[in-house]
Amino acid sequence: MVRLKNDDSAYVGRYLAVVADGMGGHAGGNVASASTVLDLVHLDREDHDGEALTVLADEIQAANSLLSELVTTSPQLSGMGTTVTALLLHDSTFALAHIGDSRAYRLKNGVFEQISIDHTFVQRLIDEGRLRPEEAEVHPHKNVLMRVLGDVDASPELDLATFKVEPGERWLLCSDGLTAVLRDSDIESVLRNTKDIQRCVDILVELTLSGGSPDNVTVVVLEIAEAPDDSTLPAEADTARVPIIGSAADPSRVSEPTAVPRSSSQPEDPETGDDEPARAELIRQDLSQRPHVLVGAASLATETGQIPIVTKRSAERRSARLLTHKAAPEVEAPAQTEPAQRRRWLVPAFLALMTVLLAAVLWVGYTWTQTRYYVGASDNNVAIYNGVSQSLGPIRLSSVTETTDIPVDSLPEYQRNRVEGTIPAKDLLHAEQIVEDLRGTARTSSSCAPSAPGTPVQATPSPAPSPSGNAAPQPSASATPSAAASPAADPDNCGGRK
The missing domain is CATH 3.60.40.10 (PPM-type phosphatase domain)
Structure with a gap:
């Protein structure tokens, strides 16, 4: 419903x-x-x-x-x-x-x-x-x-x-x-x-x-x-x-x-x-x-x-x-028949065209990455990044847009792992909303789940009226x-x- x-x-x-x-x-x-x-x-x-x-x-x-x-x-x-x-x-x-x-x-x-x-x-x-x-x-x-x-x-x-x-x-x-x-x-x-x-x-x-x-x-x-x-x-x-x-x-x-x-x-x-x-x-x-x-x-x-x-x-x-x-199902491409004679300029022209196309694709791809945002860790603090978390060789495809005052260590283990693995966002506004959600989680994490693996769960039951009898587990x-x-x-x- x-x-x-x-x-x-x-x-x-x-x-x-x-x-x-x-x-x-x-x-x-x-x-x-x-x-x-x-x-x-x-x-x-x-x-x-x-x-x-x-x-x-x-x-x-x-x-x-x-x-x-x-x-x-x-x-x-x-x-x-x-x-x-x-x-x-x-x-x-x-x-x-x-x-x-x-x-x-x-x-x-x-x-x-x-x-x-x-x-x-x-x-x-x-x-x-x-x-x-x-x-x-x-x-x-x-x-x-x-x-x-x-x-x-x-x-x-x-x-x-x-x-x-x-x-x-x-x-x-x-x-x-x-x-x-x-x-x-x-x-x-x-x-x-x-x-x-x-x-x-x-x-x-x-x-x-x-x-x-x-x-x-x-x-x-x-x-x-x-x-x-x-x-x-x-x-x-x-x-x-x-x-x-x-x-x-x-x-x-x-x-x-x-x-x-x-x-x-x-x-x-x-x-x-x-x-x-x-x-x-x-x-x-x-x-x-x-x-x-x-x-x-x-x-x-x-x-x-x-x-x-x-x-x-x-x-x-x-x-x-x-x-x-x-x-789609894989389909074998039909065999192509090579021309009997290839013009001398065909191979260089083809290589030049492929180079131009590759450069264009790389530029468009890089431009697109700069329209993306994600939430990750920077110096043990939650931060908003512009770009994508991957790198292209020595070129990083992202940069820190905003570093918050939320320590990564203050988050519950699951949220901490998500931040360290990066959380994708649709846009900057969405990334800021994710940060606010993490901020709220950090404030209440001590009452919800263990702060570290293996630590017993500590929580205080919510008050409720005493019933006439206790149900057995x-x-x-x-x-x-x-x-x-x-x-x-x-x-x-x-x-x-x-």
Whole structure:
């Protein structure tokens, strides 16, 4: 109801269910979630080389590496990240991998419980006994993430666990758009009392939208069933037995993708007659071979090819594509026939022309760089630069326009890393606004996050009226030790705010 684009992605099939919530406060939240989900869909099969939990964890780590590669090739995506909550079924066991604040719930033998643990700043305060669960709902930093996939951490810490499953039990995966509006008791009531899982999803999404839906909402509901004898099933039975996924991303609430005009250098695909990326077509063919549901940014990726397309087929990882750098398929240039005789003046004239063109291109390029601005560090102070941060041999393409009185060391670690890596700005006014945002962050950094890696988080809970009773912390399903992790933050916060 509020977001201009959908940063959520989700997939569910016979053996795999995954929800990813891209960090909407950064450029490329939809890129991060779509890339991650599409890189995991090949796991939706019965057989795996190795233990399912290890396979799932390894593939998520590989997806994280791909996000880092995307940022390396496309700096404008710097700071993007995504949560991931995934279930992989093998025999009668679910492997769970989780990072971020998307959630996994289970209804089994009449018991409804939250299985995943939020990797947020307020949850850490709750775990340390410094904040009550009811106070977390109104805490000013309740959306600050401490762990996500992205270019922040080369090896993010995942929560991993396995669960024995039985026919009849239900699982629910969701992005935090659902839990931002509905309480756990409301979610439990719908999951318990709604027999049809498609209707269950519809009700949860409708309740979220009617509550204002401050964020994208994606809901997966799946139910465990005994696998019938395939020989007794009609051909269409598989489709009817697919776990159901629902999302607020229906056509009435999603803006149309921006059209990318075709360049004369972009040849049409000889088979389809258009310039749609071949990788998107390969993904569609792969997905068509098994029953599934795909929604959100990942669905848009397969339909348009206008955001990164990532998949893995026969152990080959496919490269990503960017909306702003849409490349055409490589086509071999036709062979040119050399003239029988070349005039003596042709080569010198050609070289002279190339020299003039090169000089013109260099001059135009240099002139363009002087219209750009970015925020970086100068003598340990935040400064505004005119130009671009790169150099052309011994020639620097930027100069300091303004040096502020904001020490780089006073910024939170994430903001400090961004400044040291340079923050691009659209113009001087935008650069000054970035500086003001950093100034505000520097003033409040001591109350938001550690001042140096490894320093415990210190924060004072916001006052709230004392309730009649204290809610007990949710049981942890994490199978990995807790460790301090680098908070993923946006320009408006000390941690990663979605």
